[in-house]
Amino acid sequence: MAAVAELRYYPIKGCAGIAVEQAELTTAGLTHDRAFMVVDEDGVFRSQRRDRALATVRPSVSADGGRLTLEAPGVEALTVPVDTEGPRRPVELFGAPFRGIDQGDAPAAWLSDVLGAHGRLVRVPPEHDRVTDGLVPGTSGYADSCAVHLLSRESLDDYNARTGEPPLAADRFRPNIVVTGWTEPHTEDLARRLTIGGAELAYAKLAVRCAVTLVDQSTGAKAGPEPLRTLARYRRAADGGVVFGAKFAVLRPGTLRVGDELAVADWGPSER
Numbered sequence: 001m002a003a004v005a006e007l008r009y010y011p012i013k014g015c016a017g018i019a020v021e022q023a024e025l026t027t028a029g030l031t032h033d034r035a036f037m038v039v040d041e042d043g044v045f046r047s048q049r050r051d052r053a054l055a056t057v058r059p060s061v062s063a064d065g066g067r068l069t070l071e072a073p074g075v076e077a078l079t080v081p082v083d084t085e086g087p088r089r090p091v092e093l094f095g096a097p098f099r100g101i102d103q104g105d106a107p108a109a110w111l112s113d114v115l116g117a118h119g120r121l122v123r124v125p126p127e128h129d130r131v132t133d134g135l136v137p138g139t140s141g142y143a144d145s146c147a148v149h150l151l152s153r154e155s156l157d158d159y160n161a162r163t164g165e166p167p168l169a170a171d172r173f174r175p176n177i178v179v180t181g182w183t184e185p186h187t188e189d190l191a192r193r194l195t196i197g198g199a200e201l202a203y204a205k206l207a208v209r210c211a212v213t214l215v216d217q218s219t220g221a222k223a224g225p226e227p228l229r230t231l232a233r234y235r236r237a238a239d240g241g242v243v244f245g246a247k248f249a250v251l252r253p254g255t256l257r258v259g260d261e262l263a264v265a266d267w268g269p270s271e272r
């Protein structure tokens with residue numbers, strides 16, 4: 001029986017994640033996951049694809065969601081109140097227009113200093129009504145696409161066995177849920193409907209990998225050609241993209257805990 005081995009959410013898109021033993025899963029993903037985003041002067045999102053220093057920013061959100069703390073090496077930490085009612089401003093994510101609530105000058109100055117480039121922090125507004133794509137549509141905050149990114153340790157172990165390089169940890173792929181206990185790698189590709197605790201998820205699509213996987217998540221440094229070099233040899237999708245892990249929409253929210261068993265109610269063919 002597969003079970004949850006790791007849970008992780010990312011308060012600010014592109015910044016460091018927070019590993020937890022328990023988390024609430026909402027229709028938009030784990031609570032606070034990608035609820036914030038750093039944008040440039042034109043409102044376009046900043047990503048580790050260009051701004052690798054985002055990986056060194058370690059945000060945390062208070063239990064009531066009312067305060068955000070920003071930490072990074074060599075910089076004094078900053079704690080600010082979270083604004084959920086301020087004026088909305090246009091922001092852009094992969095060319096799609098959305099709205100965001102600007103969090104003020106203090107986090108903007110702090111982030112600009114860390115990144116060495118203009119950055120302002122925005123939060124998803126309460127009325128955010130994004131619809132995500134895939135086999136089963138859902139919603140999410142400022143995630144690349146779907147609410148939940150799931151990866152199995154079996155898939156990661158299979159990748160690490162192929163490289164001849166020091167093994168990569170799961171955080172290089174920035175998943176929300178890491179499961180273990182399946183007999184074969186990439187079983188997550190085939191799971192169409194599954195339950196974890198009281199929550200229910202539905203498969204949306206495979207996770208297409210990008211240059212963010214080349215960034216060491218502890219330092220923000222570009223770490224070389226892995227994992228894309230090895231994945232390109234055996235994880236090419238039909239359209240030529242490299243895929244690893246799967247994205248899911250949330251059908252029923254619930255509480256998730258490390259150790260929870262995962263039950264698959266429906267299976268389907270691989271989309272590769």
